[in-house]
Amino acid sequence: xxxxxxxxxxxxxxxxxxxxxxxxxxxxxxxxxxxxxxxxxxxxxxxxxxxxxxxxxxxxxxxxxxxxxxxxxxxxxxxxxxxxxxxxxxxxxxxxxxxxxxxxxxxxxxxxxxxxxxxxxxxxxxxxxxx
Numbered sequence: 001x002x003x004x005x006x007x008x009x010x011x012x013x014x015x016x017x018x019x020x021x022x023x024x025x026x027x028x029x030x031x032x033x034x035x036x037x038x039x040x041x042x043x044x045x046x047x048x049x050x051x052x053x054x055x056x057x058x059x060x061x062x063x064x065x066x067x068x069x070x071x072x073x074x075x076x077x078x079x080x081x082x083x084x085x086x087x088x089x090x091x092x093x094x095x096x097x098x099x100x101x102x103x104x105x106x107x108x109x110x111x112x113x114x115x116x117x118x119x120x121x122x123x124x125x126x127x128x129x130x131x
Contacts, residue, residue: 006045016122017122018129019070019125021131023056023063024060026038026096033104033106033110035113046091049086051092064082066130070128078100081096081105
């Protein structure tokens with residue numbers, strides 16, 4: 001059964017897209033920890049990050065780095081944290097979370113933004129990515 005992320009890749013569901021290349025997609029988390037919380041996924045459905053081939057894993061990490069640097073340029077934060085949990089959705093995904101404190105990586109702490117604000121955040125990050 002396709003994951004919700006596979007449906008996003010196929011444009012069956014909308015997302016707040018930040019960046020993409022041939023094999024990867026980055027979009028805002030709809031239940032973010034912080035402003036600019038972004039998910040990076042391989043377009044190819046895969047449940048567990050360590051089931052990726054070494055090349056696929058390294059390519060995903062390179063992609064995530066490009067996005068993280070764009071987030072740093074667009075969102076006021078001390079750092080961009082990276083987290084891979086892998087239990088919520090059965091599709092490999094990396095969380096990139098702009099942080100100023102350890103509390104910002106607490107997944108029990110969620111914030112929300114209007115659709116307009118989510119579009120503004122996504123566009124700000126998109127415009128800050130150097131590829």
